[in-house]
Amino acid sequence: MLPNAGQGACQAFEDGYILARWLEAEKDPCEALSTFRRVRMPRVHAVQNRSALNARAKRLPTAEERKAAFREAGMAAASAMDWILAYDPVAQWNVSGSTPDALSN
Numbered sequence: 675m676l677p678n679a680g681q682g683a684c685q686a687f688e689d690g691y692i693l694a695r696w697l698e699a700e701k702d703p704c705e706a707l708s709t710f711r712r713v714r715m716p717r718v719h720a721v722q723n724r725s726a727l728n729a730r731a732k733r734l735p736t737a738e739e740r741k742a743a744f745r746e747a748g749m750a751a752a753s754a755m756d757w758i759l760a761y762d763p764v765a766q767w768n769v770s771g772s773t774p775d776a777l778s779n
Contacts, residue, residue, distance in 0.1 A: 676726055676729055678732065679736075681758060685721060689718075691764070693710050706758050715766060720771065721758060731743040
């Protein structure tokens with residue numbers, strides 16, 4: 675996890691909690707790990723993609739270029755990271771995370 679979205683530790687806490695829930699919910703540890711991976715990967719990849727976008731934009735030479743990079747990706751608004759911050763792993767541990775279209779690649 676790149677450090678450019680401030681989510682490395684948060685993702686680790688989420689992973690630990692959600693993995694524990696799947697290990698408790700499934701009798702077969704292999705099935706629990708497989709399901710954990712299927713459920714977590716969309717969110718983890720989207721957070722990584724957001725972090726990579728932040729890294730690329732922050733390295734552009736001018737403020738105008740940085741703003742344009744965020745606008746082009748549909749992530750310019752102050753609320754563009756709300757989908758990360760609003761996620762509730764306790765309530766959503768068994769649901770694949772939804773992500774902004776700009777990050778779902």
